[in-house]
Amino acid sequence: xxxxxxxxxxxxxxxxxxxxxxxxxxxxxxxxxxxxxxxxxxxxxxxxxxxxxxxxxxxxxxxxxxxxxxxxxxxxxxxxxxxxxxxxxxxxxxxxxxxxxxxxxxxxxxxxxxxxxxxxxxxxxxxxxxxxxxxxxxxxxxxxxxxxxxxxxxxxxxxxxxxxxxxxxxxxxxxxxxxxxxx
Ligand SMILES: [Zn+2]
Numbered sequence: 001x002x003x004x005x006x007x008x009x010x011x012x013x014x015x016x017x018x019x020x021x022x023x024x025x026x027x028x029x030x031x032x033x034x035x036x037x038x039x040x041x042x043x044x045x046x047x048x049x050x051x052x053x054x055x056x057x058x059x060x061x062x063x064x065x066x067x068x069x070x071x072x073x074x075x076x077x078x079x080x081x082x083x084x085x086x087x088x089x090x091x092x093x094x095x096x097x098x099x100x101x102x103x104x105x106x107x108x109x110x111x112x113x114x115x116x117x118x119x120x121x122x123x124x125x126x127x128x129x130x131x132x133x134x135x136x137x138x139x140x141x142x143x144x145x146x147x148x149x150x151x152x153x154x155x156x157x158x159x160x161x162x163x164x165x166x167x168x169x170x171x172x173x174x175x176x177x178x179x180x181x182x183x
Contacts, residue, residue, distance in 0.1 A: 012030075012031050012166060012167075014028045015028065015030060015031070015166055016166050016167050016168060016169035016170075017163040017164070017166040017167070017168060017169060018154065018168070018169035018171075020156070020163075021146060021154045021155055021156055021158075022143065022154075022155045022158045022162075022163060022166065023152055023153070023154055023155075023169040024080075024082055024152065024153050024155060025151065025152060025153075026079075026080035026081065026148065026151065026152065026153055027080065027081045027082075028081075028082060028083070029046060029083040029084075030046075030082060030083060030084040030085065031085075032085050033085060033162060033165070034085060034086050034087035034090055034159075034162070035084050035085065035086060035090075035142055035143065035157070035158050035159065035162050036086065036087070036090040036093075036142075036158070036159040036162070037087060037089075037090060037159050037161060037162070038159060038161035038162040038165060039087040041087055041088075042085035042086060042087055043085060043086055043087070043088065043091055046083040046084060046085055047083070047084055047085065047086060047091075047094075047142065048081060048082075048083050049081065049082045049083075049084060049141055049142055049143060050079070050080075050081055051079065051080045051081065051082065051143070051144070051145045051148065051153060051155070052077055052078070052079050052145075052148075053077070053078050053079075053080075053145040053146075053147065053148040053153075054072075054073045054076050054077050054078070055076050057076075058072045058073045058076055078148035078149070078150075079148070080145070080148050080153045082143065082153070082155070084142060084143070086142065090142075094141075094142055097141075098141075141157070142157055143155040143156065143157035143158055144156055144157055
């Protein structure tokens, strides 16, 4: 009898793909495959990623001053957690990025202050802008949220091979449909 040795696609609850993003439940252990390259040869321990997201409207408060902005940002903040896996190569890249980002942030802050001193624009407006640019140039962490709702996180940063292995998100599921006892 010939038995197919092709691996069955891993059944994953609470993880989908949607237009170039991973949709995940807010606190979930992801499958044991590298999030970047989909390799099953991953580090033994899962990496716990803490994710924070505030709705974009909080930026509108920035011209009113730093305090209203910070208060709104903290009040509207949504958080989540993902325990995910990386292969050796991508774990090394993550460590390099984690060291490089603070350096770039400090450099951009100094740059922002220098720019503020030669223009009339408020320094307090320029520093956060410079910081955000730095975060986009050198995104910190493995995945980063574009939206966090009360149930789900929409995350950029996962590799294509990892994403196409996930089922398509139809937008109607929520955590109640994925109770672990029923799977
Ligand atoms: Zn990898």
